[in-house]
Amino acid sequence: MTKRLFILLVLCILISVSITTPIQAQSRPIQLSLVTPIQIFPESDSIAGVRFNLLYGRNVAVTGLDIGLVNHVTTGRFVGLQHGLVNVVDSDFMGGQHGGVNVTQGRCEGFQWGMVNYANEMSGVQFGFVNYARKMKGLQIGLVNIIRQGGRFPVFPIVNWSF
Secondary structure: OHHHHHHHHHHHHHHHHHOOOHHHOOOEEEEEEEEOOEEOOOOOOOEEEEEEEEEEEEEOOEEEEEEEEEEEEOOOOEEEEEEEEEEEEOOOEEEEEEEEEEEEEEEEEEEEEEEEEEEEEEEEEEEOOEEEEEEEEEEEEEEEEEEEEOOOOOEEEEEEEEO
16 A cells, blocks of 8 residues: 555656646645645645645645645646545646545546545546536446436436446
8 A cells, every 4th residue: 555655656746747837837846734825835826746735725736746634726727646635626637536525626537536526527437425527428436426417327326427
């Protein structure tokens, strides 16, 4: 388990170094946050590396590893791994979300693993008690699985899919 976590961390850091987008032109390599705005860099900065949020952290965009109680990415894209009690991305997400509640308002590519998973447009796997996707290309596994558009079934227990 430790070896897998280390490999995932290294992979996230490599992705953050290799991907360059205009929003990352003024990014910071690390962020430490108690609650926004009590954090090292202002929420208007993007983070390309590691972000640790003790209670609540918010930044424009994050690429890499995001760990904390409540992790929030606002207008920019998230690429990497998010791990927390609550993970919220207001725009697009690529990678993995692991937590109690995972929310992606834009397009989510990858996986969501938590008690409640929500994605506006999902491409990948949702694993949790309640899974919701407005549009989906992939698989949902959980107690309640909801796909609003294009799903095999609109609501179905245990497993639901759309390919």
